[in-house]
Amino acid sequence: MLRISADAVLLDIEGTVAPIAFVYDVLFPYARAHLSSFLADNWSDAKVIAARRQIVAAAQSSGRVVDDSATGIVTEVLRLMDADAKQTGLKQLQGLIWEHGYRLGRLKSELFPDVAPALRQWHASGKSLAIYSSGSVAAQCVFFRQTNGGDLTPLLANFFDTTTGPKRSAESYRQIAAELRLAPSRMLFLSDVPEELDAASRSGLSIVLVIRPGNAAVPPGISLPSIGSFEELALL
16 A cells, blocks of 8 residues: 555546546547537637637647638648647647537546545545646546546546646646645645656655556656555555
């Protein structure tokens, strides 16, 4: 049993609370399959307009020209998805498509079986729980609202995405600690990505590597406190 003293737990999603396969085999293909029809039906929606503008601006900042038309946006979004880009506009648009799918009952989030019981236990013991994912805040909220472990959003106090900063930047974790009004040393970050954990550690957070089925192998030479299930973690 790994014992760590913390007042708040910051959690990654993909590969930490949910199988990578669910993201890559269910969510990403759903967004790709429904991209064109969703844009056609929601082109003038304010949130879609904001995502489109961000996608166009990000392309321009990298020296590329993207036309703000249905064809231009679809082409750029597919290019970004093929590259597994962590681009804010892309993530916002994906989140809107997923939100629509969840609302229609076409999607239901798959969590590892130890996740929901652990979050409920930690919340009941007074721990503050937050999410930090490359997926948009809107996508995170809808993801946790409809899971195989029930609606977990009442347990989660805060959500953070790439608008806070890159997940491999120590400054991002300092900003999160400041927003939560906690000393970094009183926070624990759980993730399956060693580079993210390194950034969090450099900002002063406690860290634990989560090793799940389907995750990438841990590179040789990396030694971090690790667990294979939240049942192996005791929060003090």
